[in-house]
Amino acid sequence: MxxxxxxxxxxxxxxxxxxxxxxxxxxxxxxxxxxCDCDILGDHEVxxxxxxxxxxxxxxxxxxxxxxxxxxxxxxxxxxxxxxxLTIHTWPEYGYASVDLFTCGDSVNPWVGFNYLEKMLKxxxxxxxxxxxxxxxxxxxxxxxxxxxxxxxxx
Amino acid sequence: MxxxxxxxxxxxxxxxxxxxxxxxxxxxxxxxxxxCDCDILGDHEVxxxxxxxxxxxxxxxxxxxxxxxxxxxxxxxxxxxxxxxLTIHTWPEYGYASVDLFTCGDSVNPWVGFNYLEKMLKxxxxxxxxxxxxxxxxxxxxxxxxxxxxxxxxx
Numbered sequence: 001m002x003x004x005x006x007x008x009x010x011x012x013x014x015x016x017x018x019x020x021x022x023x024x025x026x027x028x029x030x031x032x033x034x035x036c037d038c039d040i041l042g043d044h045e046v047x048x049x050x051x052x053x054x055x056x057x058x059x060x061x062x063x064x065x066x067x068x069x070x071x072x073x074x075x076x077x078x079x080x081x082x083x084x085x086l087t088i089h090t091w092p093e094y095g096y097a098s099v100d101l102f103t104c105g106d107s108v109n110p111w112v113g114f115n116y117l118e119k120m121l122k123x124x125x126x127x128x129x130x131x132x133x134x135x136x137x138x139x140x141x142x143x144x145x146x147x148x149x150x151x152x153x154x155x
Numbered sequence: 156m157x158x159x160x161x162x163x164x165x166x167x168x169x170x171x172x173x174x175x176x177x178x179x180x181x182x183x184x185x186x187x188x189x190x191c192d193c194d195i196l197g198d199h200e201v202x203x204x205x206x207x208x209x210x211x212x213x214x215x216x217x218x219x220x221x222x223x224x225x226x227x228x229x230x231x232x233x234x235x236x237x238x239x240x241l242t243i244h245t246w247p248e249y250g251y252a253s254v255d256l257f258t259c260g261d262s263v264n265p266w267v268g269f270n271y272l273e274k275m276l277k278x279x280x281x282x283x284x285x286x287x288x289x290x291x292x293x294x295x296x297x298x299x300x301x302x303x304x305x306x307x308x309x310x
Binding site for chain 1: 232
C-alpha cells in the first residue's frame with residue numbers, strides 16, 4: 001500500500017470516463033454533532049474513553065492524549081495519534097459537540113470513528129465537512145527543494 | 156460584550172448596503188504552512204513553546220496540552236484552551252506543517268496566533284480556511300428544547 005493517501009475521483013465526459021488521482025497527506029473531517037445525550041456530553045471520563053476507542057477502531061495508534069473538564073459542565077480534549085489527531089468540545093447544555101477527526105495515510109479510516117462517535121454520543125443529527133490536508137502537488141510545487149516519495153509522518 | 160461570536164458580513168445591493176449578523180460558538184482556522192524552517196519543525200520543545208505562546212497572545216487561556224516527538228522526525232501536539240484548541244503536525248523533511256486554530260467567543264483572536272506562528276515557523280507561504288463551528292441558528296433549530304442565550308463554553 002502507498003504511504004500517501006490517494007483519493008480517486010471519477011470524472012465523466014461524453015466519450016466515457018477517466019480517473020483523476022489526487023494525493024494528500026491527510027484527510028480532516030470536521031463534525032457538528034447535534035441533539036446528543038446531554039449526560040454523556042458532560043461525563044469527561046466517558047468522553048475520553050469514547051474518543052480513544054474511536055481512534056483505535058479507526059485503526060489509528062494513540063501516542064498521547066489530554067482532556068479537561070470544565071466547571072460547571074463541558075469537556076474538551078485531544079487524542080494525538082501517529083496519524084494526526086482527534087479532538088472534541090462538548091456543550092452538554094445544548095446537546096452539541098464539535099468533533100475533528102484528522103488522519104494521515106491510507107491504513108486509517110476516520111469515518112469508522114465518526115460512525116462510532118455518532119452512535120455513542122447518541123447524536124440524532126450531524127453535519128460533516130471533509131478537508132484535504134497537505135496536498136502533495138502543492139508541497140512539491142512550493143518547495144525550493146526537489147521532493148520525491150512524499151509520505152505521511154514516520155512512526 | 157456578547158458571549159457568542161458575532162460575525163458581521165456587509166452585503167451590498169444597488170440601493171446601498173445592509174449588515175447580516177450571524178452568530179456561532181466558534182471559528183476554526185485550518186492552516187497549511189509551506190516552506191517553513193526545517194530545524195524548527197523538528198524541534199518538539201520549540202514547537203510546543205510556540206504553540207502555547209500562540210494561544211496566549213491570541214488571548215486564550217491554556218488548560219492542558221500534550222505533544223509527541225516522532226522518530227526520526229516530526230512533532231504532533233495539541234494545546235487545549237478554555238476557548239477550544241490549537242493543534243500542529245509537522246513534516247520537517249518537507250518544510251510543511253498543518254496547523255489548526257479553533258477558538259470560541261469574541262475575546263480571543265485566532266488570527267493573532269496565525270500571524271505569530273507564520274513568523275516563528277518562518278513559513279514563506281501559507282494557505283488558510285476559516286470554518287464556522289456551532290452555528291447558533293442550527294443548534295436552536297435542531298434542538299427539541301427551547302434554547303435561549305446560547306453562549307460559548309463556561310470557564
